[in-house]
Amino acid sequence: MSRLRIFADTTPDAPLFDSRDGDAIAAELRKIGVTFERWQANQPIEAGASPEAVMAAYKTDIDRLVAANGFKTVDVVSIAPDNPQREEMRKKFLDEHFHKEDEVRFFVAGSGLFTLHVDGKVYEIECVQNDLIAVPDGTHHWFDMGPEPRFVAIRFFTEPDGWVGHFTGTDIAQRFPRYEAKLRGEAH
Numbered sequence: 001m002s003r004l005r006i007f008a009d010t011t012p013d014a015p016l017f018d019s020r021d022g023d024a025i026a027a028e029l030r031k032i033g034v035t036f037e038r039w040q041a042n043q044p045i046e047a048g049a050s051p052e053a054v055m056a057a058y059k060t061d062i063d064r065l066v067a068a069n070g071f072k073t074v075d076v077v078s079i080a081p082d083n084p085q086r087e088e089m090r091k092k093f094l095d096e097h098f099h100k101e102d103e104v105r106f107f108v109a110g111s112g113l114f115t116l117h118v119d120g121k122v123y124e125i126e127c128v129q130n131d132l133i134a135v136p137d138g139t140h141h142w143f144d145m146g147p148e149p150r151f152v153a154i155r156f157f158t159e160p161d162g163w164v165g166h167f168t169g170t171d172i173a174q175r176f177p178r179y180e181a182k183l184r185g186e187a188h
Contacts, residue, residue, distance in 0.1 A: 001020050001128060002020060002022060002025055002036075002038075002125070002126060002127060002128050002131050003018070003019070003020050003025075003124075003125070003126040004017065004018070004019055004024070004025040004028055004029065004123065004124070004125050004126075005017065005018045005123075005124045006018075006028065006121055006122070006123050006124070007121065007122045007124070007176075008120065008121060008122075009117060009120050009121060009122050009172060012122070012175055012176045012177065016121070022036075022038055025125070028123075029123065029125070029133075032116070032118045032119075032123065032139075033136045033139075034116065034123075034133065034134065034135055034136065034139070035104075035132070035133070035134035036125070036131070036132070036133055036134075037131075037132040038130050038131060038132070039058060039061045039106060039130055039132055040130065041057035041058060042057060042058070042059065042060055043056065043057050044057075045057045045108065051075065051076035051078075054076050054108055054152065054154065055074065055076060055154065057108075058106065058108075058154060061106075061132075062074055062154065065104065065156060066156070069102065069104075069156070069158070070158060071104070071156040071157060071158055072157060072158055072159070072160055073156075073157040073159075073160060074154060074155070074156050074157075075154070075155050075157075076108070076152065076153070076154055076155075077152070077153050077155055078151075078152045078153075079110075079145060079149040079150070079151055080149070080150055081148035081149065081150055083149070086145075086147075086148070086149055087147075089145070089149070090144070090145050090146070090147070090149065092165075093142060093143040093144070093145070093165075094142055094143075094144060094173055095142060095167055095168075095173050096117060096140050096141065096142050096167070096168045096170050096172050096173050097140070097141070097142065097165035097166055097167045097168060098137070098138050098139060098140050098141065098165070098166050098168070099135075099137055099138075099163070099164060099165060099166065100137055100138070100159075100164070100166070101137050101157065101158045101159050102134055102135060102136055102137050102156075102158070103133075103134070103135040103137075103139075103141070103163075104132070104133070104134040104135075104155070104156035105127070105132070105133055105153045105154070105155055105156075106131070106132040106153060106154040107127050107128060107129055107130065107131045107132075107151060107152070107153050108129065108151075108152040108153060108154060109129050109150075109151060109152040110128075110129065110149070110150045110151025110152060110153075111126060111127060111128040111129070111150075111151060112126075112127055112143060112144065112145045112146070112149070112151055112153075112179070113125070113126050113127070113143065113144040113145075113146075113179040113182065114127060114133055114135065114141060114142075114143050115141060115142050115143070115144070115173065115176060116135065116139055116140070116141045117140040117141060117172055118139060118140070122172070122176060124176070126182070140168055142173040144178055144179040145179070146178075146179040146180050147180055
């Protein structure tokens with residue numbers, strides 16, 4: 001189930017806000033310019049479906065976002081725990097960074113933890129199946145897929161080069177618990 005927790009950026013163990021309600025999550029994120037939606041497939045998706053089949057199942061929502069935002073590239077990424085590059089892929093996203101374009105992801109299956117650092121607060125969003133998150137360009141954030149990642153996501157890009165991160169050099173991401181601690185219930 002989706003979850004949003006908000007912290008002061010100096011207190012990773014004391015949430016100021018905690019909700020699993022989709023409407024409450026969307027309302028809080030809207031305050032900082034982030035879009036959070038829940039989508040439903042317009043046709044069944046089989047396990048192991050091709051990227052084309054995945055995109056066809058969400059065509060209406062994909063077309064709506066592309067038309068509204070001018071995305072040039074849409075693709076499907078699938079990461080499984082047996083991926084030999086999973087550790088390198090995870091490390092690539094764990095440090096605070098930003099992009100010069102919106103980061104828009106829709107979770108077809110699985111989950112991941114987006115953490116945003118905005119105006120002295122940390123917004124920790126656990127995205128799960130059927131969640132769309134759109135993080136505005138310039139927003140400092142990091143993403144944790146966990147040590148055994150398992151997700152399928154649709155990605156939207158305005159730049160043909162795709163993902164280009166600009167790292168801030170801060171250690172804030174290391175001061176907040178990793179996704180696996182949250183999955184084990186060790187983090188508050």
